[in-house]
Amino acid sequence: DIQMTQSPSSLSASVGDRVTITCRASQSISRYLNWYQQKPGKAPNLLIIAASSLQSGVPSRFSGSGSGTDFTLTIGSLQPEDFATYYCQQSYSIPHTFGQGTKLEIK
Amino acid sequence: EVQLLESGGGLVQPGGSLRLSCAASGFTFSNYAMNWVRQAPGKGLQWISAISGSGGSTDYADSVKGRFTISRDNSKNTLYLQMNSLRAEDTAVYYCAKDYGRVVTAIGDYWGQGTLVTVSS
Numbered sequence: 001d002i003q004m005t006q007s008p009s010s011l012s013a014s015v016g017d018r019v020t021i022t023c024r025a026s027q028s029i030s031r032y033l034n035w036y037q038q039k040p041g042k043a044p045n046l047l048i049i050a051a052s053s054l055q056s057g058v059p060s061r062f063s064g065s066g067s068g069t070d071f072t073l074t075i076g077s078l079q080p081e082d083f084a085t086y087y088c089q090q091s092y093s094i095p096h097t098f099g100q101g102t103k104l105e106i107k
Numbered sequence: 108e109v110q111l112l113e114s115g116g117g118l119v120q121p122g123g124s125l126r127l128s129c130a131a132s133g134f135t136f137s138n139y140a141m142n143w144v145r146q147a148p149g150k151g152l153q154w155i156s157a158i159s160g161s162g163g164s165t166d167y168a169d170s171v172k173g174r175f176t177i178s179r180d181n182s183k184n185t186l187y188l189q190m191n192s193l194r195a196e197d198t199a200v201y202y203c204a205k206d207y208g209r210v211v212t213a214i215g216d217y218w219g220q221g222t223l224v225t226v227s228s
Binding site: 036038055096 | 144152154166212216
């Protein structure tokens with residue numbers, strides 16, 4: 001199985017900050033990497049597919065990059081509604097594993 | 108508007124069975140693959156199964172292979188997950204997720220609200 005490792009596991013930041021979350025795959029997954037946002041008690045929400053393609057309706061302050069084994073999710077200027085847990089997921093091979101999550105908290 | 112509504116969760120004893128359903132609306136159901144993803148209490152997301160739009164192709168995570176069966180009824184716009192030989196470690200919120208594609212990509216672009224399955228004696 002491909003292991004997905006996110007860093008950091010938690011992060012404190014302020015409104016207006018620029019933050020970056022990293023996701024590393026245990027083997028190359030080309031650009032088969034997706035990002036989700038999940039708020040407490042809610043289902044995940046798809047943000048980015050194929051490493052860098054922003055889903056319709058997702059604010060442009062979210063961006064993704066990377067290929068191979070190393071990927072990043074960047075939030076350009078944090079808004080209050082962005083405080084949530086973020087997950088990466090590889091869609092390269094079965095099982096389609098998720099990272100352990102990065103909890104973004106208000107400083 | 109895409110809507111996914113899971114049902115069928117509840118409390119079941121170890122070794123028991125449960126069938127989850129996911130009623131879909133707002134899109135042409137048969138044109139898209141579907142996925143089941145679970146989340147144990149306080150834990151992360153785990154993809155467990157997927158099925159193609161036609162139902163002819165299915166995939167499973169090893170942790171559920173041989174115990175869980177995914178299926179769909181395109182005439183009823185409904186996805187199912189038959190869960191047998193349940194274990195305590197299967198306790199989780201189970202989400203159905205519409206796939207981005209007709210064949211399985213495992214990218215969930217729309218999700219239901221989830222249904223809680225608790226396996227305990």
